[in-house]
Amino acid sequence: MSQIETYITEHQDQFLEDLKGWLRIPSISTSPEHKGDVLHAAEYAVGQLKDLGISHAGLIETQGHPLVYGEWLEAPGKPTLLIYGHYDVQPVDPIELWESAPFDPTIRNGNIYSRGACDDKGQVMLVLKALETLFQVNGTLPINVKILIEGEEEAGGESIEAYIKAYPERLGCDAAFICDTHMPSPETPALITGLRGIIYTEVVVHGAKRDLHSGTYGGVAPNPLHALAIIISRLKDADGHIHIPGLYDKLHKPSHEEKEFWRQDPLHMNDSFLKEMGVSQLSGELEYPPIERASARPTLEVHGIVGGFTGEGAKTVIPAVAKAKISLRLPPNLQSKEIFTLFEQAVKDAAPPDVRVEVVNLHGGEGVIVSPESQVMQAASEALNGVYGTKPVFLREGGSIPIAALFDEVLHVPVLLMGFGLPDDNLHAPNEKYSLQQFFNGVRTVASLLQKMAQ
Amino acid sequence: MSQIETYITEHQDQFLEDLKGWLRIPSISTSPEHKGDVLHAAEYAVGQLKDLGISHAGLIETQGHPLVYGEWLEAPGKPTLLIYGHYDVQPVDPIELWESAPFDPTIRNGNIYSRGACDDKGQVMLVLKALETLFQVNGTLPINVKILIEGEEEAGGESIEAYIKAYPERLGCDAAFICDTHMPSPETPALITGLRGIIYTEVVVHGAKRDLHSGTYGGVAPNPLHALAIIISRLKDADGHIHIPGLYDKLHKPSHEEKEFWRQDPLHMNDSFLKEMGVSQLSGELEYPPIERASARPTLEVHGIVGGFTGEGAKTVIPAVAKAKISLRLPPNLQSKEIFTLFEQAVKDAAPPDVRVEVVNLHGGEGVIVSPESQVMQAASEALNGVYGTKPVFLREGGSIPIAALFDEVLHVPVLLMGFGLPDDNLHAPNEKYSLQQFFNGVRTVASLLQKMAQ
Incomplete structure (x- = not known):
């Protein structure tokens, strides 16, 4: 077993405790009454960054909720990766449909249930734990990183947009990594090539x-x-x-290749949608394949x-x-x-x-199309292949991550959209969850990604 | 000044205090959490009946909220009038639009503002005060009365329907009087000849x-x-x-006469609707006159x-x-x-x-058509003429009082629909009110009605 793998295995419980502590903070960015909780969640993230070895970390004040920022730039000659996530969460209504309280993270059947478990605290935490693992095993990171975590993703994201447009040079990097997306199943890693606005x-x-x-x-x-x-x-x-x-x-x-991929539906999204929704027929424009519609x-x-x-x-x-x-x-x-x-x-x-x-x-917010040919996408593809034993598929996702378009347009860098959510994670709904297996595979994948980017 | 008029004038404040006490009880029949208040409002009505001289008064238990019942049958050879009203009220949402709290009755500009002020506690109270006035002035009533006040008018009225169908003989009478309707303006008394179901x-x-x-x-x-x-x-x-x-x-x-009345719109309902709603055009089936549509x-x-x-x-x-x-x-x-x-x-x-x-x-609930030719309607017409100085118009009202159809179908007696509400009383809306002038004219009219029925 590699040292990386050993560290991850031995620290599983601690990783989850750190995640739970963050999930317990009801950082609902659209609710004025949760303003203090949103700040608390931001401060928690700063604490995590400092603890794992990123001493240059703190809050950036905005007109709205603060940005969490940390950087570690001690790998001269190596690329710099800008890592993005968000620490705010969706409201919890209808609360009566939650099987366990939304801010009392609970583990059942290999999943952690909580508002924000997947979207996006769980996904951000696995990145932080990958950084921690690399620091602990190697005493350093293989590349430079800038970490930017916002608190208004579920509320329009105005503050981060203003900040990026005002100070693009502070966020100078070679690639941007957004960890806020899904893969079709635990056996099918995916990299996202398009998002809707x-x-x-x-x-x-x-x-x-x-x-x-x-x-x-x-x-x-x-x-x-x-x-x-x-x-x-x-x-x-x-x-x-x-x-x-x-x-x-x-x-x-769309391109001929995408249209063929949608038509053939090799991931069986048609059946997945039917099962996940519990319906006997799909809705919408029936003349288009389901994956294209979604x-x-x-x-x-x-x-x-x-x-x-x-x-x-x-x-x-x-x-x-x-x-x-x-x-x-x-x-x-x-x-x-x-x-x-x-x-x-x-x-x-x-x-x-x-x-x-x-x-x-x-x-x-704007949609985006990203190229699967960039160096960061290729490194991510290899990292996923190493952890999952199979190459990722290249997919569009139907959701909206306006920050991806901003990184593309303002920073002019390739964007990597790699996430470890699953289709049944109940995003924005009662009983949001995150697969623990996906969480730990995410830690492994991100650690591998950084190592591959250094080569 | 007649003794009746003197009594009413001297007891105006007490009449209003008794009404306010009733209005303060939030008897919202559709809200389970107000069940106790609904009962309290029923008991208040029983207390009022006993105080005014109807010693045979009490609650009738039902599957839902109780009925209030009282009777005074000590005028042998005289007709018996069944008097109906309801003590339950509508919910108060949106509560933020009320200028004074819905259950804190407040007098402003000659109106009393409260949920239930018009619908229907105010209208029931004026009937009780007419009975009190007659008792106090004459030591007796000119005719026999049965008083039935329900607590589910705003919640479907199932209990009273079941009671009337089960015990029609207990409610035997010569006419039924429902005091829960409107007149077009304070200068235009009205008797209602039709209701929608x-x-x-x-x-x-x-x-x-x-x-x-x-x-x-x-x-x-x-x-x-x-x-x-x-x-x-x-x-x-x-x-x-x-x-x-x-x-x-x-x-x-509809009859030719009704169609002509609607077409000519002698009460200027078209303009009234525009003004009351604050709109520049009316909605609905424009090919029919507004009063017919409503x-x-x-x-x-x-x-x-x-x-x-x-x-x-x-x-x-x-x-x-x-x-x-x-x-x-x-x-x-x-x-x-x-x-x-x-x-x-x-x-x-x-x-x-x-x-x-x-x-x-x-x-x-069913709609009803009542004849303007019945004795009780004629007596009411004379009473209104005496108080208002002008004969009433005969109108249909667009609202639903299913009990009217029940009295018609089950008790087989003429129904009198006479009320003293005004079009801007904000029924079922914030800032419900009742005109104090209409309230006291109602007391006078009902006292006169009973006297005329005895002749």
């Missing part, structure tokens, strides 16, 4: 000046909830087609509707105002600002004339 | 077996919120037409949608389940059970094939 909006519909009683006003009153239903049904039909004029015109055609097509989803009476029982109110949270996932080259303008116009065109509509742009 | 439903849409992340599953996942939007948009279009096959076929044609046409309204993320900020969840609260108002002779069956089928037909739909019948 996003716009997240709130559509606010105003009717009468006050809530009304449907007995007295039903038949003459505007109903903002009904108007929202009409707007939403006009924006996307039951077959998954989005009716935003101009949207599909701007979509780049990773490379624009999508529009409603995430919540607010307005009227939603308690137990019956109340015959016609609300004065109703709101819907609606996002679009945008394949690379659909620019978020441009699409928001098209979306806003489409919403206004879809609205019945008896209501007044506002469209709020809560946040946006 | 109602079905109140919950449409539950199931998608995947768990909440999903739109990044990973957007494009292949069923979205119950989107499916609900499609269902709702298919049930009612932007022009107010309801697409439930068979619904309009069952609608009776009182005599079937309507479908969405009252609330539950599902997904509705907090501050952004969460990219695709919920596993979403629910909508939807009601229909049904003109007389559209039977609630029959229409529910049509509605359920229409919802299922409107649902996209990738979701599973349940339709729950939360409650229903």
